[in-house]
Amino acid sequence: MIWISSRWKIALMLAPALILFTAFFVYPVGYAIAYSFTNSAGFGAARFVGFDNYVSLKGDPFFWQSVRNTLVILAVSLIILLPASFGLALLLRRIKGAGALRALVFGPAIIAPILVGLIWVFILDPRVGLVNRLLEPLGVGPIQWIGGNTLTPYAVSLVFIWSSIGFAMTIFYAGLQLLPSDIMEAVQLDGATAWQRVRHVTIPMMRETFAIVAILLITNVFKIFELVYMLTGGGPVHRSETLVSYMYFVTFTNQRYGSGMAIAVVIFVLGGVTSLAYLALARRRNIA
Amino acid sequence: MSLTTRSPRDGAARDVSTTGRRGTRPTTPGRRHLLAAGVAAYLVTFLIVLPILWIALLSLQPSDTILSDPFSVKSLTFGNYRDAIASLPLLQMYKNTIIVAAISVTAGALVSFMASFALTRMVFRRRAAQSSLRFYLLAGLAVPVYVLLFPIYRLDLALGIFGTYAALILPYIAVSIPFNTLLLTGFLREFPTELEEAAIMDGAGLFRVCWSVVLPAMRPVLATVFIFNVVYVFNEFPFVSILINNPDLATVSLAVSRFQGQYTVNYGGMMAAATLVLLPQLVIYAVFQRHVIAGLTAGAVKG
Numbered sequence: 001m002i003w004i005s006s007r008w009k010i011a012l013m014l015a016p017a018l019i020l021f022t023a024f025f026v027y028p029v030g031y032a033i034a035y036s037f038t039n040s041a042g043f044g045a046a047r048f049v050g051f052d053n054y055v056s057l058k059g060d061p062f063f064w065q066s067v068r069n070t071l072v073i074l075a076v077s078l079i080i081l082l083p084a085s086f087g088l089a090l091l092l093r094r095i096k097g098a099g100a101l102r103a104l105v106f107g108p109a110i111i112a113p114i115l116v117g118l119i120w121v122f123i124l125d126p127r128v129g130l131v132n133r134l135l136e137p138l139g140v141g142p143i144q145w146i147g148g149n150t151l152t153p154y155a156v157s158l159v160f161i162w163s164s165i166g167f168a169m170t171i172f173y174a175g176l177q178l179l180p181s182d183i184m185e186a187v188q189l190d191g192a193t194a195w196q197r198v199r200h201v202t203i204p205m206m207r208e209t210f211a212i213v214a215i216l217l218i219t220n221v222f223k224i225f226e227l228v229y230m231l232t233g234g235g236p237v238h239r240s241e242t243l244v245s246y247m248y249f250v251t252f253t254n255q256r257y258g259s260g261m262a263i264a265v266v267i268f269v270l271g272g273v274t275s276l277a278y279l280a281l282a283r284r285r286n287i288a
Numbered sequence: 289m290s291l292t293t294r295s296p297r298d299g300a301a302r303d304v305s306t307t308g309r310r311g312t313r314p315t316t317p318g319r320r321h322l323l324a325a326g327v328a329a330y331l332v333t334f335l336i337v338l339p340i341l342w343i344a345l346l347s348l349q350p351s352d353t354i355l356s357d358p359f360s361v362k363s364l365t366f367g368n369y370r371d372a373i374a375s376l377p378l379l380q381m382y383k384n385t386i387i388v389a390a391i392s393v394t395a396g397a398l399v400s401f402m403a404s405f406a407l408t409r410m411v412f413r414r415r416a417a418q419s420s421l422r423f424y425l426l427a428g429l430a431v432p433v434y435v436l437l438f439p440i441y442r443l444d445l446a447l448g449i450f451g452t453y454a455a456l457i458l459p460y461i462a463v464s465i466p467f468n469t470l471l472l473t474g475f476l477r478e479f480p481t482e483l484e485e486a487a488i489m490d491g492a493g494l495f496r497v498c499w500s501v502v503l504p505a506m507r508p509v510l511a512t513v514f515i516f517n518v519v520y521v522f523n524e525f526p527f528v529s530i531l532i533n534n535p536d537l538a539t540v541s542l543a544v545s546r547f548q549g550q551y552t553v554n555y556g557g558m559m560a561a562a563t564l565v566l567l568p569q570l571v572i573y574a575v576f577q578r579h580v581i582a583g584l585t586a587g588a589v590k591g
Contacts, residue, residue, distance in 0.1 A: 014407075106577075109583070115566060
């Protein structure tokens with residue numbers, strides 16, 4: 001292909017992507033890191049303050065609350081989503097209408113997160129929400145699913161599970177399709193029960209798929225923003241904030257740009273680590 | 289959830305058919321398993337669809353009934369939809385979203401294709417430069433876009449494009465480049481070069497090779513790129529919430545975020561508005577379901 005590879009042709013082909021990516025992606029990352037070392041705010045000139053923003057994050061109870069909430073959402077989501085979506089992938093294989101059911105289960109994944117948040121306000125809201133409406137005749141409640149002091153992170157996990165289960169199920173389903181059928185047949189002839197087959201053959205052979213789904217879910221948990229924004233707005237008093245929503249609040253509502261960018265750098269590092277783990281795995285499976 | 293849906297004598301693990309064609313007749317315990325699995329599957333699916341049905345029910349409910357007796361089906365009305373259509377600039381919202389999506393997704397796919405072609409097909413003096421440039425673009429995959437919000441807000445202000453379509457389009461293109469490059473270079477690396485070489489022997493130049501030989505062959509992977517990015521732009525909220533302050537330029541997501549303030553306690557109107565936004569999305573999804581699922585899981589699932 002040397003014939004079409006003059007220097008200026010290569011430059012011409014690369015330039016648009018490189019310029020746009022550098023200006024609107026790489027430069028902003030550098031800008032965020034640089035600003036995290038200043039006391040920049042909505043007014044006055046920015047001054048270099050070293051690690052001050054990071055030190056004050058250490059003493060910021062709302063920051064730690066947002067870290068805790070993010071971790072709660074992460075733990076609850078993983079513990080429920082991994083087995084549930086895997087089980088669903090097993091279920092939705094050879095029953096009547098499995099294809100249609102898979103499409104329905106995937107459905108929530110295409111709904112805008114902001115709309116997902118709005119929909120779930122009407123499920124979880126203590127006054128008008130569906131859940132409390134259903135519990136009322138049983139004499140339970142009203143329970144503060146959202147807007148209370150304790151339950152919000154769990155409620156956010158539930159909504160995240162709802163919107164991700166189809167996505168995770170689809171990846172598991174695709175993994176199941178790739179299992180070699182002769183092994184399954186051999187195990188069946190040996191008289192293994194359904195549970196034994198899943199437990200001792202399917203799951204061990206799907207180990208990498210589990211890892212990939214887990215890492216994808218972790219990356220997605222770190223991106224949860226709209227759900228919190230719609231369900232509680234982070235309140236009351238930042239009790240239901242996630243890392244991203246708190247960064248958004250500090251930066252754009254409070255206009256403490258320096259502190260906000262320090263949180264952004266924390267998110268950057270966490271996101272980077274999980275994504276690199278994912279890329280390493282994907283590469284081993286020959287995807288990337 | 290540990291039930292398997294496979295009957296003991298039915299071993300084909302690759303059956304993708306939705307009707308579950310079975311070559312052999314399942315034995316009785318297998319049949320019972322299958323029945324239990326079927327019931328469980330339909331139940332779970334119903335639970336997952338339930339929130340949407342609830343929204344649809346509320347949207348047909350007069351506002352006072354929502355508070356007193358939301359399950360009643362006696363006084364259902366389309367009045368909320370009349371209100372919502374009257375108060376909501378639906379066409380404007382969709383026009384804004386479609387303009388932004390069409391330009392940013394097309395431009396993003398085009399610049400990513402050009403770069404991917406250069407990075408996989410053209411001959412660099414130094415090969416190391418080629419692979420490090422590819423790595424440079426792919427590194428964006430590891431960065432959560434939230435980090436970019438504030439810097440891009442300042443950048444748009446400095447460029448004087450804050451609050452315009454361009455304020456959104458440029459970052460959307462940039463954000464799409466890493467994933468597009470991953471998919472496109474991945475495809476090109478496995479795609480044989482014979483056709484292109486033959487075209488060059490016939491006297492085709494760079495443009496003809498790209499336009500008439502390579503691009504047509506890349507249709508499936510380009511479709512994936514388009515679907516992935518269109519869904520992203522349609523659903524994107526953080527950028528648009530910061531970069532667009534003019535309500536006339538609001539995209540669908542931005543408009544939805546304001547429903548709670550706009551309709552306050554008019555729950556029926558809010559739900560009708562939500563349904564009006566949801567419905568076109570679900571219809572499009574229903575039509576292109578296979579492609580959408582493949583597009584959104586590309587990268588995690590090979591193929």
